[in-house]
Amino acid sequence: MEPEYILKMEKISKEYFGNQVLKNVSLLVKKGEIHALVGENGAGKSTLMNILFGMPVIHSTGGFNGSVSLDGKPVEIASPLAAMENGIGMVHQEFMLIPSFTITENIKIGREICNPGFASRLLRTKYLEKINMVKMAQDSRIALDHVGMGIDEYARVAGLPIGYQQFIEIAREIDKTGIKVLVFDEPTAVLTESEANQLMNVMRRIASEGISIIFITHRLEEVMAVADTITVLRDGELVGIRKNHETSVEELAEMMIGRHIESMAGKETTDRDIRFDKLALETKNFYVDMPGEYVKGINLEVRQGEIFGIGGLAGQGKIGIPNGIMGLFPAEGQVKLFGKELNLNNMGEALKNQAAFVSEDRRGVGLLLEDSIELNIVFSAMQTQNQYLKKIGFLTQINKTEIHDFAQRMIKTLDIRCTGSKQHVGSLSGGNQQKVCLAKALALNPRILFVSEPTRGIDIGAKKLVLNELLKLNREKGVTIVMISSELVELRSICDRIAIVSDGKLVQILPPDASDVDFGLAMSGTHTKEVAND
Template sequence: MNHGTILEMRNIEKDYFGNKVLKGVNLTVKPGEIHALLGENGAGKSTLMNILFGMPVIHTTGGFNGEVTFNGSPVALKSPREAMDIGIGMVHQEFMLIPGFTVTENIKLNREITKHNAVSRVLGDSMKSLNMTQMEKDARKALDTLGIGIDEWAKVAGLPVGYMQFVEIAREIDKQNIKLLVFDEPTAVLTESEADTLLQAMKKIADSGIAILFITHRLDEVMSVADNITILRDGELVAALKKEETNVTQLAELMVGRKIEKMAQRDHDLGDDSNIVLKIRNLEVEMPGEEVKGIDLDIRKGEIIGLGGLAGQGKIGIANGIMGLYPATGEVELSGRQIELNNPKASLTNGLAFVSEDRRGVGLLLDSSIELNIVITAMQMKEMFLKKLAFFEQADAKHIREHALKMIEDLDIRCRGPQQLTRRLSGGNQQKVCIARALTLSPNVLFVSEPTRGIDIGAKKLVLDLLVKLNKEMGMTIIMTSSELGELRSICDRIAIITEGKVEGILSPDDSDANFGLMMAGEYKKVHGKEAV
């Protein structure tokens, strides 16, 4: 055992219901080291950190295999409280602050310092007062370590999000026994100057002997502060490097590199930029966690274009904004005709259709039949499948059944019949029902968001094959948003990478792994000095 290490994770394996998400991963961190942990969405970073922090999701799903040693001793952490007790802290992406409390109260929450008063001396310790003077002094020290000028007595409510991130970090470094800090995308909500301040603070923290695990997609930050780098891909360890042994381009390639199997040969001419079916200009969308901050994009008639990028960068927000599910501004033009934003009916009736990433929450009526799910939007938006009677309309059951049976056959939806509840279908077949509903609208352009999320590998291929079939046989223009870069590269004609709410660039699916990785990390223009178009 190497006692020069603070953390050793050996041969870590984890599966969720048969799906192996970590495959023999090793990780070693030394005291006072800044160790970067890199990987695409779904690479296994979060699962590895959940194991380290004793998160309940690990233990309620069968635990994990492998060994974790902390500060020279084997540990089997069952809860975040146990992790904190031995000196592991984590700064999460999602804020865990109480808005109505002051900065000091948030930093000292559950670790308050108390002092005796006249009543407590008689009635006991439970009547002690808060020692606000000492608490504010400690809070000030933690904030000064970070180099941030927040007033320790200020309320958290109303603080800029960047300052909230610093309060989260100050709370962790104020803990007396802290030996290892995990930073999960800590600069994601910070301005450039705030990010620089944080990186300098991380160096100061490390210089004090505290180890830092730094999870980020910003490769320039990695090269700026990290000592060592571990890269995961598809649940496997692909590289463990010293910073001096690598560069931004190699890191980008290692993050995304994999064999790409083309699912279909593109055999049609998409034409030039005069063949534009959908024109998007200065699109901004207020979708929490997926904000779009000024997208310009032209979609060519008859293509499959992919929207890729890391989680939280805005790719999901594009379709949701255009289809009116979240507040949006800008201009969207379909075949020369302006589409009214913030109006789902306008989008649907003008030739757009959408298969949502949230098929259970938005895409399906789970306790209704397959046939009703297929026709419901067309009934509501286009008054299809209705029989007009003297004073009212009613559903045309015969027409609905005929259409549903055709869709079930055409899309190969595996079911007992059109009356089966969609809740009883497999994930892949539920996704096909969502696509059938969209196709029933006879759209000119189909948005498909995360079409293979949560379905098994066999069903994924069936769904992707279906999208290719719709594109080739019906000439349908498809805009596919996915966190699975390999899937985008397997079926798309072009792929637009979205970074920090904007188009970082557009690549061919055959472009290099390095270029895809650089774009996803927002480093392409810095390395190449130009945009990819």
């Protein structure tokens, strides 16, 4: 007789340096079901999954209390290898791909297909066998097709859009044999709406094949669309378990944060001071050579004092715009900030001209993972503006008191969940790392702030906090904000105008209250009227 649950994690408790992060939490998953695990950042979701996957951080900090069983049998998972041997796969929120490798090499790494040759037979050793790249590529093609990716399996991962990398991660797990439980950690955080729908169809197909899925996400609408069962955590404790048909988005949100969730941040239209005769940003015939996000001759005008949104599907060029302006990828054409033309070949040019950037790739571009929260927050301001420094005679020293005070203020303002400003950023949850990136940008006191996917991986409560902080910066300090996002609902909630980009080109600039049809047509590359900056 088969056990009722394929996976049972019972009475799991975990402590980090005196901080209790899990308190008698249980997770029960049936065979072939999609089981959503939801909660705010810091609720304990990642720690619970780290235990399931045998991550070293668990065992190097004293282990955990509680029990884990698979197929009705107790198991001890001391490493990720042991997890994989027991049929557990994980698609991590932060990608585990090797950029210099091809897609095939990333999918098959550790499971290479080899053929014996003359030397290996003669010496009776597998170490001299020849890798069968053709068969590996064939397997990779099948896995990529399974997730709806038409990309060449021989392409290198380096430079691919983040959305593409997410699907490659999933293809790698699908390619493995003997998988019983597959964990998806924020899989749609970097995907557009159409890509997210595609992924949910993939998840349903996987579950129909008898593989159980643990779906970790902050997007409650997706939970209601695809999950069979939902487990809710709050502050390291189990709040409740709900069947899909027994609950609603509103109830789940209240369970997650312990209070009624208000709607997405809304614009206040009073006392607006958009200087329609002055431009904060102007681009003419602007091209950016960012692989997967090419920009092809875009002309834009952003007014001083407005919140300007840029939307579009993944790989269509919207992310390339801020990356090109900030000098992170080769660009050409004309870009002016507050009337001054930038030298696009100089990476630090935009920073020196009162611009700041919150990248969509927080780990690769935005953060020094092995350094403290406070150093991460002030590092760019120290380097480009000589802030947080003090002169003592002929010597220049770091002003530790000023740095600490500012970091503490940012931690409180943005609700960065941490043990203190000295904590290493690499040990924070993904959502809290994103808040540090925003604090880092604010330390520059910018006149114009570019924010790319600002709420990626952030829970429903923190998402509203970040959007409100952007509104506050704009309304109270007059900072011009250019917000690039795959989330149309977020763009429409706080932006004054929204530019839609498709195939590297500007399709249309729409008001936030334009119809869904207008936005849908623009996203597909079709506009209903002439593009204008009005």
